Structure formats: C-alpha cells, structure tokens
Amino acid sequence: MxxxxxxxxxxxxxxxxxxxxxxxxxxxxxxxxxxxxxxxxxxxxxxxxxxxxxxxxxxxxxxxxxxxxxxxxxxxxxxxxxxxxxxxxxxxxxxxxxxxxxxxxxxxxxxxxxxxxxxxRLPMKVLCKEDCKGLCPKCGKNLNDGSCNCERAEIDPRMSKFQDVFNQFKEV
Ligand SMILES: [Zn+2]
Ligand SMILES: [Zn+2]
Incomplete structure (x- = not known):
C-alpha cells in the first residue's frame, strides 16, 4: 500500500x-x-x-x-x-x-x-528445535522421527591419520 x-x-x-x-x-x-x-x-x-x-x-x-x-x-x-x-x-x-x-x-x-x-530481524539460523537431528545425508530420512539403517562411518580425523601411519608401517 x-x-x-x-x-x-x-x-x-x-x-x-x-x-x-x-x-x-x-x-x-x-x-x-x-x-x-x-x-x-x-x-x-x-x-x-x-x-x-x-x-x-x-x-x-x-x-x-x-x-x-x-x-x-x-x-x-x-x-x-x-x-x-x-x-x-x-x-x-x-x-x-x-x-x-x-x-x-x-x-x-x-x-x-x-x-x-x-x-x-531475520534469524541467522532457523531450527525446529535446538537439538534437531537433521536429515540422513544418505537416505534423506528425518532423523527426528527415528534413526535409519544407513551406515554412518564417522571416523575421527585424528584416528584416520593414525590408521594411515599404521598401514604404512605394515607395508614396510
Ligand atoms: Zn529441524
Ligand atoms: Zn539414512
């Protein structure tokens, strides 16, 4: 108007x-x-x-x-x-x-x-709730409704480094 x-x-x-x-x-x-x-x-x-x-x-x-x-x-x-x-x-x-x-x-x-x-005044972040679990990156299931059967290989980056060293050692 x-x-x-x-x-x-x-x-x-x-x-x-x-x-x-x-x-x-x-x-x-x-x-x-x-x-x-x-x-x-x-x-x-x-x-x-x-x-x-x-x-x-x-x-x-x-x-x-x-x-x-x-x-x-x-x-x-x-x-x-x-x-x-x-x-x-x-x-x-x-x-x-x-x-x-x-x-x-x-x-x-x-x-x-x-x-x-x-x-x-738009919020920087919009969340349905503080601890929203989000979507599974593989199957897209809303993880707030329960977990899915996808494998989620969450390797600690420090651990994977360790593993590399270990593998190298084995090759020698
Ligand atoms: Zn949400
Ligand atoms: Zn999934």
Missing part, C-alpha cells in the same frame, strides 16, 4: 494512521518464498517542522524451513518501530536514502517497510 505523505508533510502537526494487512503472500529472500501465515501492519505518522515521526507495529507469522531437517517452522515477528526522519534532507525526497527505502517522493510504501524491518 502506498501512502501519500505530501499533505501530511505540508500541513504541519497533522497525524495519519494506517491499519492494514500485509499484501505480500510470501517473504522472498535468496530465491526462497516463505509464505506469510498472517501479517498486519499498523502505523501512525506525524509531521512537525519537517520531521516525520513514524510509529509502527508489525505483527507477522512466516512459515520458514528448519535449516537442518527442512520441516516447517513458524516464525513470529512482533516489531515495534519508532523513528523520526528529517524530511528536509534532500535524499529522502528523491528516494535516494538507503536507510529508508520505503519512502520515495513523499510516498510511503507499507510493503517495502514491512519487508525491510523483517529482513533486519
């Missing part, structure tokens, strides 16, 4: 509120499309002496994937945003400001705002 802030900026000390659902169906990153289960955004704008106050709240649930076993993980975002932007700075008027990519030519894009704020 695009919100035209030009009237708000020219008429000093007025406020404007926006209460809307997130329009995007998916949160797209690195070629992945994570579906939104729900998403709401609520923003209060206030402009005084060329300073735009933005008080926003984003509540969203995104269905992501566990990094280890690839099962669905619901990530909840409850973001409180509070900022004051000096609209007299020329960069903002033309949309050249990197810090506020959601404002361009006095137009505020709620979708860009939501994307930007969730992006900065």
């Amino acid at each position: 695009l919100i035209d802030l030009s009237t708000l900026i020219s008429d000093n000390s007025k406020t404007c509120t926006v209460d809307t659902e997130i329009e995007a169906k998916t949160f797209d990153i690195n070629g992945f499309k994570y579906p939104y289960e729900d998403g709401k955004v609520n923003i209060l704008f206030k402009c005084e002496d060329g300073k735009l106050k933005i008080i926003g709240q984003i509540k969203a649930t995104i269905i992501m994937l566990c990094d280890r076993c690839l099962s669905d993980v619901k990530k909840q975002f409850d973001i409180a945003y509070n900022n004051e932007i000096d609209m007299n700075e020329t960069g903002l008027q033309t949309g050249a400001d990197e810090e506020y990519p959601f404002i361009e030519d006095k137009q505020f894009c709620t979708e860009q705002f939501v994307y930007n704020e969730i992006l900065t």
